[in-house]
Amino acid sequence: MDLDERKLKILKAIIQNYLETGEPVGSRTISKYTDLNLSSATIRNEMSDLEELGLIIQPHTSAGRIPSDKGYRLYVDQMMLEKEEQLNQATKEVKEMRELLLEREDKMESILKQMAKMLATNTNYATMISAPQVRGNKLKFIQLSRVEATQLLTTIVVEGNVIKNTMITIDEPLDDETLLKLNILLNTNLNGLPVEEINLAMISRLKQQAGIYDGIIAEVMDAVAEVIKEDENIEIYTSGANNIFKYPELADNQRASELITTFEEKQLLTELVQGSLTDDNGTGIQVYIGNETPVKTMKDCSVVTATYELEEGMKGTIGIIGPRRMDYDKVISTLKTLKSQLDTIYKKDDKG
Amino acid sequence: MDLDERKLKILKAIIQNYLETGEPVGSRTISKYTDLNLSSATIRNEMSDLEELGLIIQPHTSAGRIPSDKGYRLYVDQMMLEKEEQLNQATKEVKEMRELLLEREDKMESILKQMAKMLATNTNYATMISAPQVRGNKLKFIQLSRVEATQLLTTIVVEGNVIKNTMITIDEPLDDETLLKLNILLNTNLNGLPVEEINLAMISRLKQQAGIYDGIIAEVMDAVAEVIKEDENIEIYTSGANNIFKYPELADNQRASELITTFEEKQLLTELVQGSLTDDNGTGIQVYIGNETPVKTMKDCSVVTATYELEEGMKGTIGIIGPRRMDYDKVISTLKTLKSQLDTIYKKDDKG
DNA sequence: ATTAGCACTCCATTAAAACGAGTGCTAATA
DNA sequence: TATTAGCACTCGTTTTAATGGAGTGCTAAT
Numbered sequence: 179m180d181l182d183e184r185k186l187k188i189l190k191a192i193i194q195n196y197l198e199t200g201e202p203v204g205s206r207t208i209s210k211y212t213d214l215n216l217s218s219a220t221i222r223n224e225m226s227d228l229e230e231l232g233l234i235i236q237p238h239t240s241a242g243r244i245p246s247d248k249g250y251r252l253y254v255d256q257m258m259l260e261k262e263e264q265l266n267q268a269t270k271e272v273k274e275m276r277e278l279l280l281e282r283e284d285k286m287e288s289i290l291k292q293m294a295k296m297l298a299t300n301t302n303y304a305t306m307i308s309a310p311q312v313r314g315n316k317l318k319f320i321q322l323s324r325v326e327a328t329q330l331l332t333t334i335v336v337e338g339n340v341i342k343n344t345m346i347t348i349d350e351p352l353d354d355e356t357l358l359k360l361n362i363l364l365n366t367n368l369n370g371l372p373v374e375e376i377n378l379a380m381i382s383r384l385k386q387q388a389g390i391y392d393g394i395i396a397e398v399m400d401a402v403a404e405v406i407k408e409d410e411n412i413e414i415y416t417s418g419a420n421n422i423f424k425y426p427e428l429a430d431n432q433r434a435s436e437l438i439t440t441f442e443e444k445q446l447l448t449e450l451v452q453g454s455l456t457d458d459n460g461t462g463i464q465v466y467i468g469n470e471t472p473v474k475t476m477k478d479c480s481v482v483t484a485t486y487e488l489e490e491g492m493k494g495t496i497g498i499i500g501p502r503r504m505d506y507d508k509v510i511s512t513l514k515t516l517k518s519q520l521d522t523i524y525k526k527d528d529k530g
Numbered sequence: 531m532d533l534d535e536r537k538l539k540i541l542k543a544i545i546q547n548y549l550e551t552g553e554p555v556g557s558r559t560i561s562k563y564t565d566l567n568l569s570s571a572t573i574r575n576e577m578s579d580l581e582e583l584g585l586i587i588q589p590h591t592s593a594g595r596i597p598s599d600k601g602y603r604l605y606v607d608q609m610m611l612e613k614e615e616q617l618n619q620a621t622k623e624v625k626e627m628r629e630l631l632l633e634r635e636d637k638m639e640s641i642l643k644q645m646a647k648m649l650a651t652n653t654n655y656a657t658m659i660s661a662p663q664v665r666g667n668k669l670k671f672i673q674l675s676r677v678e679a680t681q682l683l684t685t686i687v688v689e690g691n692v693i694k695n696t697m698i699t700i701d702e703p704l705d706d707e708t709l710l711k712l713n714i715l716l717n718t719n720l721n722g723l724p725v726e727e728i729n730l731a732m733i734s735r736l737k738q739q740a741g742i743y744d745g746i747i748a749e750v751m752d753a754v755a756e757v758i759k760e761d762e763n764i765e766i767y768t769s770g771a772n773n774i775f776k777y778p779e780l781a782d783n784q785r786a787s788e789l790i791t792t793f794e795e796k797q798l799l800t801e802l803v804q805g806s807l808t809d810d811n812g813t814g815i816q817v818y819i820g821n822e823t824p825v826k827t828m829k830d831c832s833v834v835t836a837t838y839e840l841e842e843g844m845k846g847t848i849g850i851i852g853p854r855r856m857d858y859d860k861v862i863s864t865l866k867t868l869k870s871q872l873d874t875i876y877k878k879d880d881k882g
Numbered sequence: 883a884t885t886a887g888c889a890c891t892c893c894a895t896t897a898a899a900a901c902g903a904g905t906g907c908t909a910a911t912a
Numbered sequence: 913t914a915t916t917a918g919c920a921c922t923c924g925t926t927t928t929a930a931t932g933g934a935g936t937g938c939t940a941a942t
Contacts, residue, residue, distance in 0.1 A: 204935050217885050222936065240891045240935050319677045325670055325687055333685055333695070335677055341695040343685070419794055423787040435775035438790060442771055556904050569916050574905065592904050592922045 179227055186256075187214060188224050189233055193245045193253050197503045200427065202242030247468040247502075250480070254465050254506050290415045293496075297516075298418025301509060303500035304441065308451045309413040310492035315373040315406065320364045320398070327351045330394065332401050336373065344401040346394060360394065363387055373406050412451060414444045425501040428478060436475045446473050451495045454483035462486070462517055463510060468502055480504045484513040486520040533583060538608075539566060540576050541585055545597045545605050549855045552779065554594030599820045599854075602832070606817050606858050642767045645848075649868070650770025653861060655852035656793065660803045661765040662844035667725040667758065672716045672750070679703045682746065684753050688725065696753040698746060712746065715739055725758050764803060766796045777853040780830060788827045798825050803847045806835035814838070814869055815862060820854055832856045836865040838872040 191212045195203045205221040225243055228234045233249035236242075245253070290307045297305040319335040330346040352360075367384060368376070381399055385392035419441040422428045428437065440446050453472040454464045466472070466481040473481075476499060483497040496516065498509050543564045547555045557573040568576075577595055580586045585601035588594075597605070642659045649657040671687040682698040704712075719736060720728070733751055737744035771793040774780045780789065792798050805824040806816045818824070818833040825833075828851060835849040848868065850861050 202935090206935080218935090219885050219887090219937095220883085223884090226937080236936085238892065240937095241893075242935065319675065319683065321673075321675055323671065323673055323685070325691075331671065331685070331687060331693070333675070333683070335683060339677075339681075339697055341683070341697075343693040343695065345691055345693075417794065420787045420791040423783050423790075429783050431775050431781050434786065435772045438775075439772040442769065554904085558904080570904090571906095571916050571918090572914085575915090578906080588905085590923065592906095593924075594904065 179230065181231060184214065185224055185228060185231075187212060188221060189228055189245075189249060190253065190256075192225075192228075192234060192243060193249065196244055197505055200425070200501075200503055202237055202244050204242035207242070245502075247470065250467045250502065250506075251465075251470075254467070254510075257507060258461065258463070258465075258510065287413070287415075290413075291417070294415045294417035297496070297498065297512070298421060301498060301500075301505075301512065302418075302421050302424060303498045303504065303509070304416065304418045304421050304437075306414055306416045306441075306447055306450070306495075306497045306499070308447075308495045309415075310486075310494040317368050317371050317373060317402070320361075320368055320402075322346075322357060322361055322364070322394070322398070324352065324357060330357075332398050334398075334402055334405055336405055340405065342401060342405045344397070344404070346397045348394065352391075356391065360388060360391060364395075364398065368402075373402065376402065412448050414447050414451070416441045416444065416447070421500070425503075427503075428501055433478060437479070440473065440475045446475065447497075449473055450481065450483060450497055454485055454495050454497070455493060458485065463513060465506065465510070478502065480506075482506070482509050482513060484517040486517045536566065537576055537580060537583075539564065540573060541580055541597075541601060542605065542608075544577075544580075544586060544595060545601065548596055549857060552777070552853075552855055554589055554596050556594035559594070597854075599822070602819045602854065602858075606819070606862075609859060610813070610815075610817075610862065639765070639767075642765075643769070646767045646769035649848070649850065649864070650773060653850055653852070653857075653864065654770075654773050654776060655850050655856065655861070656768065656770045656773050656789075658766055658768045658793075658799055658802070658847075658849045658851070660799075660847045661767075662838075662846040669720050669723050669725060669754070672713075672720055672754075674698075674709060674713055674716070674746070674750070676704065676709060682709075684750050686750075686754055686757055688757055692757065694753060694757045696749070696756070698749045700746065704743075708743065712740060712743060716747075716750065720754075725754065728754065764800055766799050766803070768793045768796065768799070773852070777855075779855075780853055785830060789831070792825065792827045798827065799849075801825055802833065802835065802849055806837055806847050806849070807845060810837065815865060817858065817862070830854065832858075834858070834861050834865060836869040838869050 188208060191208050192203050195207060195211060205218040205225060208221045208225075209216055209218040225234065228249075229236060229243065232246060233252060234243040235246045237244060287309070290309055294305045294307045297307075316337040317334070318337055318339075319333070321333045323331045323333070325331045325345075328348050328351055330348060330352070332342075332344045332346060334342045334344075336342075363384065367380070376399070381395070384399075385395050388395045419438055422434060422437055428434065449472045453466075457464055462485045464481075464483045464485075466483075468480065469477050471477065471479065471481045478501070479499050480502050481497055481499050482504070483495050485493055485495050487493050496513060498504075498513065500509070540560060543560050544555045547559060547563060557570040557577060560573045560577075561568060561570040577586065580601075581588060581595065584598060585604060586595040587598045589596060639661070642661055646657045646659045649659075668689040669686070670689055670691075671685070673685045675683045675685070677683045677697075680700050680703055682700060682704070684694075684696045684698060686694045686696075688694075715736065719732070728751070733747070736751075737747050740747045771790055774786060774789055780786065801824045805818075809816055814837045816833075816835045816837075818835075820832065821829050823829065823831065823833045830853070831851050832854050833849055833851050834856070835847050837845055837847050839845050848865060850856075850865065852861070
């Protein structure tokens with residue numbers, strides 16, 4: 179049996195109706211809903227076929243049909259092709275984000291937080307955004323400054339402008355000359371160096387050259403190590419977790435608790451980020467339906483992610499998490515627009 | 531009618547039983563539960579009295595009694611007096627936190643996050659911790675460094691060692707001499723100055739002295755302004771929001787959704803912090819029962835907060851949020867211990 | 883190939899009944 | 913006088929039964 183045009187139309191109608199109502203759809207509904215002018219009996223036959231194809235499911239005898247994961251998948255894939263062009267309509271919603279981005283470019287964290295929030299408000303789903311991950315880990319700049327007599331401030335900058343500060347307390351005050359020497363020592367040896375290449379031998383050589391100030395070197399190196407470590411556990415910002423309560427199929431205690439935990443812990447969400455960075459299909463948009471998602475606590479959800487890229491090879495992920503019956507159309511459009519805005523805006527602006 | 535010893539004992543028994551079960555407590559239960567050796571009939575009479583005193587409530591005719599807010603209040607106040615000494619038992623739980631604190635003193639954020647988490651795990655309630663607020667806002671250190679030809683790094687340190695970095699992109703490269711001059715200009719004029727005293731007149735004078743580099747001064751001043759702004763919206767770390775699902779009386783969709791939102795937004799939680807800083811009763815521990823809490827979405831919860839103080843007058847708040855039938859005893863002990871550890875450890879360690 | 887018609891299934895809703903925990907009151911008791 | 917046993921009564925909860933209705937699958941007619 180083949181999936182002809184008409185079957186496809188009916189499947190689409192079923193899914194769209196189910197997305198709205200969350201209730202199983204019956205044949206009579208479709209018979210009226212579509213412009214096919216077919217009786218409910220005909221629809222029933224077709225639905226029977228669709229079920230055999232595994233695209234829709236009957237939760238129990240004498241109930242309407244709901245889409246299966248496979249059905250959603252077909253629908254989404256279909257849509258991704260068709261709607262390639264139509265994303266303009268969602269643009270207006272992203273406009274405000276664009277303004278937000280241009281407004282204050284420095285505070286990445288706050289921007290991402292707000293973006294997650296806005297996205298959650300607009301879509302009525304839970305959202306997450308991962309900060310761009312730095313790929314190149316070259317040290318760009320190291321400096322020791324005296325803040326008080328016995329307090330030194332370490333400032334470390336790595337490629338991608340990730341900055342790290344640490345306070346170091348010393349026993350004896352340092353004179354200006356020594357401080358300058360230490361700074362020169364650090365910079366001539368470490369500047370431009372990929373962090374991975376800093377090994378024990380190099381550290382001990384540095385310490386040797388620093389003489390009695392080897393303790394300071396040690397602390398600086400610790401701080402450098404911190405930068406990498408921080409980089410490993412990706413920063414993720416979430417918002418709109420409460421939105422899951424809007425969808426009864428997710429709102430029972432068991433599920434809700436699990437999902438809330440997932441959002442709060444954030445640890446598990448990194449898998450989502452990794453997944454969407456890996457599974458790149460060219461479009462930069464990923465759709466995980468039900469069990470397809472890499473995070474098991476979300477098996478009753480669907481997840482749409484977009485990978486955006488800033489200059490210098492910094493990649494981040496935006497994710498929208500909702501029920502299976504998510505408004506894929508809107509979500510994908512929104513993400514596509516947002517992604518393209520991010521991709522371009524930053525590139526433009528960073529040069530300036 | 532008076533609240534004699536026996537009535538108090540019965541009240542206590544009722545509350546303790548209700549804390550465990552979450553179900554209304556009947557007279558028969560108390561008759562067996564206590565060592566008073568009274569029949570259920572006698573208990574009933576006493577309970578009738580307690581109800582008249584407004585200490586317990588009957589949810590409906592022919593149900594057992596549950597404590598009223600007033601009843602809880604009496605219980606808690608009573609306990610705070612009696613158990614002044616017994617807090618040693620909770621100490622062991624705090625030991626691990628102590629170790630955590632000593633381990634890495636630099637990363638306040640990560641410590642607080644972990645502390646919130648640990649507290650949530652131990653108590654099975656939701657928790658929040660606010661980072662210590664800096665009181666003195668004197669500028670301690672300002673520095674411009676060249677990271678790349680056209681990229682300058684601003685480092686600002688204010689009293690209390692809050693550090694802020696900003697990247698500034700300039701059109702024309704700066705020579706070393708100019709950079710040094712700018713640094714001297716900034717430091718001689720601003721060092722040690724309370725941030726509030728920086729006014730327009732001063733800024734324009736600085737700009738004038740900077741000549742064609744007034745744009746850089748402007749950006750630096752913006753960064754300084756940022757430091758204050760950040761300080762205003764207090765950082766709050768939460769954990770264990772999912773714990774509310776463990777208490778049926780909080781876990782219905784309506785309430786759960788509100789609470790989750792409150793935790794996620796964090797904005798509302800600042801009222802809790804402010805409240806507990808204000809309402810100080812000498813002990814540093816605050817107990818808000820039901821409607822007493824400053825956050826309206828928590829009217830069905832009880833909140834226990836502790837105010838801790840680090841050196842340099844930096845104060846922060848730890849809060850535990852759970853159902854009305856919270857294990858006040860344990861929670862208060864834990865918080866008291868934690869508070870005292872924080873109060874002392876930091877003081878000791880900061881000096882060293 | 884499509885459709886009308888009908889019997890059948892099964893969930894959801896409602897109604898009624900049984901249950902049980904707990905109270906308040908009264909009369910008996912120490 | 914304080915305590916207690918006993919009992920009728922209340923009221924929420926759970927169980928069971930009854931009803932309604934949406935939807936299907938099948939068959940026969942178009």
